Amino acid sequence: MKQYLLVAGVDYEFSGVDFRQLADNRRRLLDKRNTARVDLRFTTMDVRSGEVEVREVTFGTGKRVETVTSSKPFTPVTKGSYQDVGGHRRFKPGQPDVMSITDVYQRVQDIGTKDAGTLAELSIFSHGWMGGPILVNSDDDRLMTITLNPPVGQPIHVQMPVAPTSRDPDDKDGRGDLDFSPPTMDAGELKAFRAAFAKDAVAWLWGCAFPRAIHHTMWAMEQAKGYAGVGLGDDVELHLTQVVEEDVVFLDRFLAGVLKPFPKPRSAIRVKFKHLKYALCRANLACYARALADGAQVTVHAAALGTYAEYDTGGDRLMHVHGGFTAHFTFYKNYLGFSFDPEGRKYAVYRPGLACPKPTP
Structure with a gap:
């Protein structure tokens, strides 16, 4: 069964962009291209809703059969998930149950362990920058926030430093210099990550890269x-x-x-x-696209540095570079x-x- 993993980030400005809709549009296009009638599995990870949807299209009986299952294992992201920092909307620390890029990596590793060589495409629809996909617009400030709940009184928030090579646990966005090496991925996890991808697999980073x-x-x-x-x-x-x-x-x-x-x-x-x-x-x-290409050992399609992406106004209703x-x-x-x-x-x-x-x- 050929697999596709589609990720929808959050429009943290809440300006009307629906990355889940773009991910669904990509799924429909890939489904339409399946003229060989190969069995397909589409997994969509929606950061904003916290939903993981698995949609299988099979042809075992000669007829197309589509089944959908979904769950919401993650906390949804709302306007209340953000705070104003210097006039910019930033994701609040201390939200461990919101979906992270590391959850995406874990899903890829699971495919590599159970169904190696079946992942044909990883697509991440989100805002972006040179450093990678912006799933929620979180900070890597090298401090993690721990919340203590005493028997009486208000919760106490404590900040602790993060080790130089570790990801900030409050951070949900991609970090190319940290994500494909220990402790985020040890040798076994990196092997499983790479094993997931088909020989002709491709990853798409649909957002901008506009320093x-x-x-x-x-x-x-x-x-x-x-x-x-x-x-x-x-x-x-x-x-x-x-x-x-x-x-x-x-x-x-x-x-x-x-x-x-x-x-x-x-x-x-x-x-x-x-x-x-x-x-x-x-x-x-130094950019995330290069880090992902080397980490996954696959071809990555991403906006070249110094260019930005915009939304299709017709056709497939996906994205393209200006x-x-x-x-x-x-x-x-x-x-x-x-x-x-x-x-x-x-x-x-x-x-x-x-x-x-x-x-x-």
């Missing part, structure tokens, strides 16, 4: 005199006259160990193209070797083993 500094750095590079979308030599020096301080901070960070920090004034910088390529490659090495990033797409394809998803949604293809050879100064 503004990366987008603006790419835009400044693309506007520089002498830049070309194809055939530009590594040692060509570009004069970036439209950078801002945040762009230069980004380059300083990802060129550390190769170049010294750029000197002031930093409203314009000169930099060789090979160093721009290296910085942008290293940024992609089409206005043509120059970014061209850079990724011609200079970093990326391809894009076969469905034409403009998501970049992250494969296991992405490497960034270190250039000479």
Whole structure:
């Protein structure tokens, strides 16, 4: 039986986006594509409602039979699950019974243990950023909140530090630098996680990956005199006259160990193209999509860094990457070797083993 795992995050701004509807739309599309009439199992994990739905489509009698079972093992997420922090809506700590990305990993591991090689697709519909899918918009503040309930009086909330390599128990969102190594996944759990996926499996991260500094750095590079979308030599020096301080901070960070920090004034910088390529490659090495590709050893379709996703207004009613990033797409394809998803949604293809050879100064 071929399996699909669909995850629906929470629109934490409560602006009307229904990620569960998008997950259901994906299920219907995959079901429609099943012209070979292979038995299918769709598992949908809905963070907002706390529901896990299992829908099986079988053809054992020659006729299509669809069965649905569901349970609500997790606490639903409501507006009351959030607090205002500096003008932003953040998930409150101390909500252990709300669905987490680690529950998604556990579901994948269960498939790997019981039905290895059957998971054809993992799709996560949610808001997103460079660091991964935002299931609830929680914080990794390296502090966990423990609630004590004394015999009399109000509950007491105590904060304790979290070990450097451990996930924050209050955090529900994906963390690529923590999720695929101990203690989150030990060797046996990682083996089961990888074993779940079929040989041609794919994972989709449908949300955004739009660090503004990366987008603006790419835009400044693309506007520089002498830049070309194809055939530009590594040692060509570009004069970036439209950078801002945040762009230069980004380059300083990802060129550390190769170049010294750029000197002031930093409203314009000169930099060789090979160093721009290296910085942008290293940024992609640091993103969740790359971590998932290596962790699961599968192809991952995700928005390339510096681009954002938007909602379909027709057709399949899923999501796609905004089409206005043509120059970014061209850079990724011609200079970093990326391809894009076969469905034409403009998501970049992250494969296991992405490497960034270190250039000479």
